[in-house]
Amino acid sequence: MPRGLLGASVRSVTEVTDQDVERFRALIRVPTVSYAEEAAIEVGHFETFVELLAASFPLLHEHLDLVRILEHSLLLHWRGRSAADPVVLMAHIDVVPIDESAPWQHPPFGAEIHDGAIWGRGTLDDKGSLVGICTAVERLLADGFVPPRDVWLSFGAREEVSGPDAPAAVEELRARGVTPWFVLDEGGAIAHGAFPGVQPPLGVVGVSEKGTTTIELRAEGRGGHSSTPAPGGPTARIARAVVRLEKRQFAGSLPEPTLELFARMAPHVPAPLRPLFANARRVQPLLKRVLLASGAESAALVRTTMAVTTLSGSPAHNVIASSATAAVNLRILVGDTVASATEHVRKAIADDSIRLEVLDANEPSPVSPFDDPAFELLTSTIGELFEDAVPTPYVMMAATDSRYFTSICPRVYRFTPFRMTKAQRESIHSYDEHIGVDDWLNGVRWYTRLIERLPA
Ligand SMILES: [Zn+2]
Numbered sequence: 001m002p003r004g005l006l007g008a009s010v011r012s013v014t015e016v017t018d019q020d021v022e023r024f025r026a027l028i029r030v031p032t033v034s035y036a037e038e039a040a041i042e043v044g045h046f047e048t049f050v051e052l053l054a055a056s057f058p059l060l061h062e063h064l065d066l067v068r069i070l071e072h073s074l075l076l077h078w079r080g081r082s083a084a085d086p087v088v089l090m091a092h093i094d095v096v097p098i099d100e101s102a103p104w105q106h107p108p109f110g111a112e113i114h115d116g117a118i119w120g121r122g123t124l125d126d127k128g129s130l131v132g133i134c135t136a137v138e139r140l141l142a143d144g145f146v147p148p149r150d151v152w153l154s155f156g157a158r159e160e161v162s163g164p165d166a167p168a169a170v171e172e173l174r175a176r177g178v179t180p181w182f183v184l185d186e187g188g189a190i191a192h193g194a195f196p197g198v199q200p201p202l203g204v205v206g207v208s209e210k211g212t213t214t215i216e217l218r219a220e221g222r223g224g225h226s227s228t229p230a231p232g233g234p235t236a237r238i239a240r241a242v243v244r245l246e247k248r249q250f251a252g253s254l255p256e257p258t259l260e261l262f263a264r265m266a267p268h269v270p271a272p273l274r275p276l277f278a279n280a281r282r283v284q285p286l287l288k289r290v291l292l293a294s295g296a297e298s299a300a301l302v303r304t305t306m307a308v309t310t311l312s313g314s315p316a317h318n319v320i321a322s323s324a325t326a327a328v329n330l331r332i333l334v335g336d337t338v339a340s341a342t343e344h345v346r347k348a349i350a351d352d353s354i355r356l357e358v359l360d361a362n363e364p365s366p367v368s369p370f371d372d373p374a375f376e377l378l379t380s381t382i383g384e385l386f387e388d389a390v391p392t393p394y395v396m397m398a399a400t401d402s403r404y405f406t407s408i409c410p411r412v413y414r415f416t417p418f419r420m421t422k423a424q425r426e427s428i429h430s431y432d433e434h435i436g437v438d439d440w441l442n443g444v445r446w447y448t449r450l451i452e453r454l455p456a
Pocket of ligand 1: 092125126186443
């Protein structure tokens with residue numbers, strides 16, 4: 001590691017940053033990988049992480065009350081000066097597995113520093129936030145700071161596999177009568193290059209998440225030997241259903257947060273597009289058409305999406321399938337529901353002989369207010385630390401643990417206070433995940449300022 005270079009680049013922030021960065025790197029090196037198969041999870045790494053966290057942040061562990069949730073998730077309670085509703089700061093301990101064939105430039109659990117950035121799985125998703133929050137709290141405690149109101153930290157160990165930990169943390173808070181003022185989890189970022197032609201980065205704060213559901217389609221028939229096939233067998237009907245789904249996409253719709261995003265972005269889009277965005281509310285039909293035609297990413301902004309992910313038929317080449325299946329994974333936009341989406345699928349395939357089974361159902365999250373003092377606190381803190389950014393609400397595509405907290409709190413926000421290029425955003429759950437050392441330190445300052453600025 002080029003120590004001199006690191007020291008020179010970060011000394012302007014605070015004198016103890018080298019140590020902070022070293023603690024962060026050490027925690028990146030613990031491979032806390034979540035697997036869908038419970039048995040594949042190496043619990044020892046999670047124990048190590050929790051122990052190393054305690055050793056790295058002694059004041060935090062001395063002053064905050066710790067509640068272990070299930071095995072390795074942590075809920076920490078920091079008592080404030082007033083009885084005002086507390087805030088919950090969230091992050092997760094686990095990371096997604098490494099694809100062994102992916103061309104990582106640097107070892108995924110090496111936490112090596114190259115070109116002023118720390119490389120490794122979890123640097124952005126989500127140990128950057130977790131260690132960032134802890135570093136901010138530790139510094140404030142060292143200064144003798146007492147928060148104006150209670151602060152809870154909720155660190156989940158099974159976020160990446162939608163495990164039971166976050167719902168259990170919510171139940172713990174509910175049992176203690178905790179009704180948060182707001183909840184902040186990972187999600188948005190200071191996103192550079194988020195929209196073609198838009199120069200300033202967008203400080204996107206997620207105010208809702210798309211829902212998800214998987215629907216299995218099943219067609220049945222007599223099966224038999226493949227030398228005497230009859231028309232209309234299970235595989236043919238499933239294939240027809242898949243093609244019909246592809247043709248009958250969901251209609252577009254523009255949820256309120258998306259309209260607000262466009263309005264805030266309008267002054268920064270290329271001149272010819274400016275009137276379209278500035279008048280987004282009035283020209284919705286046109287805007288929807290433009291976005292639906294502008295590629296998969298922008299289309300996903302304005303409609304519920306469907307992807308046929310798995311297909312099955314006969315297990316042998318010379319046997320006609322007696323049953324064939326296809327799984328359709330849907331990402332449900334605010335405004336649609338699991339029920340309405342299922343109905344759309346049923347109508348689109350227009351075949352009563354195909355049975356539909358909803359395998360999992362997560363409704364879209366309710367929209368958190370973005371005309372509100374809590375949202376204003378987040379965006380004004382963004383303004384302090386990221387002067388060039390345009391803060392704005394948006395609807396998140398991915399799911400986070402914070403969706404469970406909507407049952408105890410109407411203000412759930414998703415924002416990660418780090419600058420991220422498009423390449424960095426694409427590295428999440430992929431390869432070459434890395435975070436700029438200065439960007440991480442600036443994120444630590446953002447969490448610090450957020451806590452300092454909490455009203456009593
Ligand atoms: Zn994450």
